[in-house]
Amino acid sequence: MAPQGKLDLDPEVVRTARRLAAQAAEPIIRMARSHTTVSVERALLRLCGLTGADDEGRPWVNHLTDAVRDQVGLEHGVALPVWDALLDGPHRSLGDLARAAARGRVSFRLPADTDAARAAASDAARAGIARIDRRRAERDALLRELPAPDTADPPRPLVYLIVATGDIYEDIPQAQAAAREGADVVAVIRSTGQSLLDFVPEGATREGYAGTYATRENFRLMRAALDDVSRELGRYVRLTNYASGLCMPEIAALAGLERLDMMLNDCMYGIIFRDINPRRTFIDQRFSRQIHARAGIVINTGEDNYLTTADAVDAAHTVIVSQLLNERFGHEAGLTDAQLGLGHAFEIDPTVPESFRLELAHAQLVRELFPAAPLKYMPPTKHMTGNIFAGYLLDAFFNLAGVMTGQSIILIGMMTEGIHTPWLSDRDLALENVRYVRDACGNIAEDFRPRPDGMLVQRAKRVLSESVDLLARIADDGLLDAIAEGTFGVTRRPPDGGKGLDGVVPRADGYVNPAIEILDAENPHPAAGVTAGPAEQEVPA
Numbered sequence: 001m002a003p004q005g006k007l008d009l010d011p012e013v014v015r016t017a018r019r020l021a022a023q024a025a026e027p028i029i030r031m032a033r034s035h036t037t038v039s040v041e042r043a044l045l046r047l048c049g050l051t052g053a054d055d056e057g058r059p060w061v062n063h064l065t066d067a068v069r070d071q072v073g074l075e076h077g078v079a080l081p082v083w084d085a086l087l088d089g090p091h092r093s094l095g096d097l098a099r100a101a102a103r104g105r106v107s108f109r110l111p112a113d114t115d116a117a118r119a120a121a122s123d124a125a126r127a128g129i130a131r132i133d134r135r136r137a138e139r140d141a142l143l144r145e146l147p148a149p150d151t152a153d154p155p156r157p158l159v160y161l162i163v164a165t166g167d168i169y170e171d172i173p174q175a176q177a178a179a180r181e182g183a184d185v186v187a188v189i190r191s192t193g194q195s196l197l198d199f200v201p202e203g204a205t206r207e208g209y210a211g212t213y214a215t216r217e218n219f220r221l222m223r224a225a226l227d228d229v230s231r232e233l234g235r236y237v238r239l240t241n242y243a244s245g246l247c248m249p250e251i252a253a254l255a256g257l258e259r260l261d262m263m264l265n266d267c268m269y270g271i272i273f274r275d276i277n278p279r280r281t282f283i284d285q286r287f288s289r290q291i292h293a294r295a296g297i298v299i300n301t302g303e304d305n306y307l308t309t310a311d312a313v314d315a316a317h318t319v320i321v322s323q324l325l326n327e328r329f330g331h332e333a334g335l336t337d338a339q340l341g342l343g344h345a346f347e348i349d350p351t352v353p354e355s356f357r358l359e360l361a362h363a364q365l366v367r368e369l370f371p372a373a374p375l376k377y378m379p380p381t382k383h384m385t386g387n388i389f390a391g392y393l394l395d396a397f398f399n400l401a402g403v404m405t406g407q408s409i410i411l412i413g414m415m416t417e418g419i420h421t422p423w424l425s426d427r428d429l430a431l432e433n434v435r436y437v438r439d440a441c442g443n444i445a446e447d448f449r450p451r452p453d454g455m456l457v458q459r460a461k462r463v464l465s466e467s468v469d470l471l472a473r474i475a476d477d478g479l480l481d482a483i484a485e486g487t488f489g490v491t492r493r494p495p496d497g498g499k500g501l502d503g504v505v506p507r508a509d510g511y512v513n514p515a516i517e518i519l520d521a522e523n524p525h526p527a528a529g530v531t532a533g534p535a536e537q538e539v540p541a
Contacts (some may be wrong), residue, residue, distance in 0.1 A: 004366040004432050006450055007361075007460045013468060014369065020471035021324035024479050029332050030241045036513065038198070038289045038503040039063050043249035044515050047128030047257075047291075048121070050094040051216070053202040053485075060159060061250070062097035062199050067101035071108045075508035079121035081108040087116055094124075118512055125514035128257075130292060135259040135465045136296040139236075142227070146236040157377070157402050159434055160411040161239070164189040166208035174424065175222060177381040177400060179237045181431045185262060185409060187240035190214050195245025195274045196499060200254070210421070214241050214251055219258035238262055240300070243288050244270050248281065253286035256295035262341060263292060268322060269302035271498070272309075272489045278480055280500035286333050290519040294333035300409075301326045304345030304378035306489040312347040312382075314423035316362050317466035318488050319344050323328040323366065324471065325479070334523025337372035345378035346398040348514055350390075356397055361459035363405040364450070369464075379413030389414040392433065399437035402475065406445040410434065490514070 020535040022404050023198040042061040055058045068074065068081045084098065085106055088326050089129045091097040100106050111117055134174030161183040163174045168188075175186040194201075204221060206215040212218060225236045238261035245452065248267070265288055267281035292299055299378075303319045310318065323342045331371075344366050348355045367376060384391050396415030402410040412430040450456035476480045486492040 007364055007368055008452055009365075009368060009461070009464065013464060017324055017369075017464065017468050017471060018328075018348070020468065020475050021321070021328050023085065023209055023475040024043065024471060025220065025328040025332070027326055028282050028479055029286070029329070032155075032283045034507055034512065035279070036074060036077060036505050036507055037280055037283050037500075038065055038069070038177060038505075039247050039249045039284050040513070040516075041068075041074055042077060042247075044125065044513055045292070046250055047106045047245075047515050048094060048124035048251045049338075050098060051094060051202075054102065058103070059165055059199050059202060063092070063102040064098040067104075067106065068108050072110055074505045075511065076110055077507075077511050077513045079512045079514055080110055080114055080117045082186075083121040083124070084109065084111040084117040088209055089121060098408050105197065112279070114186075114510070114512070118514070122514040122517070123511065125518060128253075129515065129518055132256040132291070132295050133258065136294075139261065139296060140257055142230065142236050146253045147234050155438060157407045157410045158184040158238070158440070159249075159431065160185040160376070160409050161189060161431070162187045162189050162411070164421070166191060166212055167205065167206040168204050168212050169186070170219055171212050172222060172225040177424070178427060178431070179226065179229045179233060181266070181428060182435050183412075183431065184240040186222075186226060187262075187268060187359060187411075188212050188214075189217070189262075190242045194275070195242075195270055196244045198500070198503070200247050200250050214254075215454075216254040216258060219254055219260060223259055231503075240264070243292070243299075244281075244302075245274065246270075246276060246284075246503070248284040249291070251394045252291040255297060256291050259521075260297060261455070262298045262300055265289060265292060265299040266302040266326065266343070268483075268488060269305055271483060272491045273305060273492050275493065275498045277498035277501040277504070278495050279500075280504050283504060285329065285464060287516060289330055289333035289335055289428050290516065290523055292522045293336070293339065294519055298339050298341045298374055299330065299335065300341040300376045301343045303343045304347070304376075305343075307345050307347035308382050309489045309491065312345070312349070313352065313358060315489075316463045317364075317470055320365070320369065320463060320467040321470050321474070323370065323486060324467070326372065329495050334519065336524060337370070338374065339377045340370065340373040342366070342370055342373050343376045343378060346380050347378075347382050347403060349383050350380075350394055357455055358459060359397075359401050360405060361452075361456040362463065363401050363407065364448075364456065365460040365463055367407065374408035376409040376411065378409040378411050379417075381413075381417050384413075384415075384418035386419055388415040391417060392429070395430065396433055397441070399401055399434045400441065403441040404444055405446045429539070469483050530541060 045061045068078045161178045163171045191211040191213045201213045204217045230237045240262040242264040270276035270281045271278050305321045317539040392415040413485040416426050480495040484494045
């Protein structure tokens with residue numbers, strides 16, 4: 001078959017890369033399907049309606065899961081012991097049962113006849129998934145209603161902006177102001193260290209450090225505020241948060257229940273940058289992505305982070321490898337191409353000769369490898385300095401690269417990135433920068449045609465070739481070993497190290513998790529290596 005696209009990529013090389021990615025991912029998928037974690041079990045209870053926490057802030061889902069684990073283990077899941085106790089005892093709800101269990105007043109067992117408990121648990125899980133379905137339908141209705149018939153949908157790339165005061169009641173007016181100034185996506189960055197908490201805080205929070213805690217109530221408050229400003233502006237404003245860390249599946253469930261639109265969801269970030277155990281977080285990732293798939297949420301992956309610790313030129317192929325692996329993991333969990341917001345970044349040292357041409361080659365390569373994915377392109381951070389004028393110029397070059405290569409989502413760059421948490425005035429200038437570039441360039445991507453024998457094409461082909469070579473090694477040696485060797489982002493993380501390994505449990509014969517059963521049966525499962533063509537590109541949320 002003849003080479004295709006602006007970069008003349010060989011389709012056979014691309015197919016080989018996807019085949020090797022599927023081969024490398026398969027042992028991880030088998031592990032995720034044969035194990036559970038404390039957070040997966042807690043996520044089931046959250047889907048089934050268990051909310052709240054004790055007077056010290058410890059969630060009832062933690063109390064109930066821990067009680068089951070202490071008495072009968074989690075090898076069979078929480079569903080059978082919990083719903084057996086509900087059917088057999090005086091407790092009227094999951095909340096009553098959890099409070100009694102926290103006081104040591106419940107004896108759990110694995111029932112000999114599982115039919116009644118299985119059916120009751122399945123009904124409860126089905127009701128929770130139906131709530132997520134209704135929230136997805138609400139989004140679909142709003143996307144039809146907003147924009148109004150005489151208003152154009154926001155042009156691509158969507159403009160993504162972060163708010164992060166630590167106080168949800170301060171975040172809300174900042175998010176609404178950002179939307180009024182042109183932000184299409186608002187991300188509420190999490191409080192530093194929340195990914196290391198093995199519980200999800202409860203209620204509205206006002207004291208996060210360098211971010212705001214991800215809680216269900218904070219999700220609800222921000223979604224309602226953005227719905228208000230969406231109606232005011234006549235266009236739907238997307239909401240993003242972070243489903244990663246030790247509570248990845250639980251946060252994913254809460255995001256689905258509160259109609260978030262995008263979620264940062266990539267276990268590699270937690271492994272490399274938060275030292276979370278690789279086994280724990282790969283298992284958690286699968287269930288979280290099943291929930292995102294059902295909720296119609298676009299995930300954002302974290303490949304951009306590799307380039308903050310590794311050299312952006314030398315390590316460019318590791319970004320491609322990780323994206324291909326994330327594509328396979330996402331497809332297997334039920335995510336469609338239109339939900340794969342694969343991440344990459346503009347992080348080449350600006351002093352490198354022809355750095356902008358290299359950035360264009362890398363960005364165009366990602367765009368052509370994943371034509372139907374709503375790619376998320378990250379701005380320069382590693383080489384931002386106290387020179388705000390140079391920083392503003394570098395951000396403009398980043399915006400230009402994003403428009404020229406047809407990126408779907410761009411996080412706006414801040415000229416004060418290397419100095420302090422940006423002020424509102426910094427954000428306003430950043431929005432002005434991206435608006436100017438996007439409006440001035442229009443659909444310049446259709447005019448951008450690298451010379452067939454030129455540097456951009458040759459660079460892209462070299463990065464793809466290096467990606468295939470690395471994927472072949474990972475397929476032979478194993479992804480966990482590759483992570484342990486520091487393949488991604490330089491940092492070495494052994495399979496049995498890090499936080500959270502004690503929360504991993506092998507499934508026994510007869511394991512029951514009705515939510516996984518429903519999602520396995522009903523979520524779409526695109527075939528490995530099959531990617532939609534450019535005509536099917538969309539950003540559904």
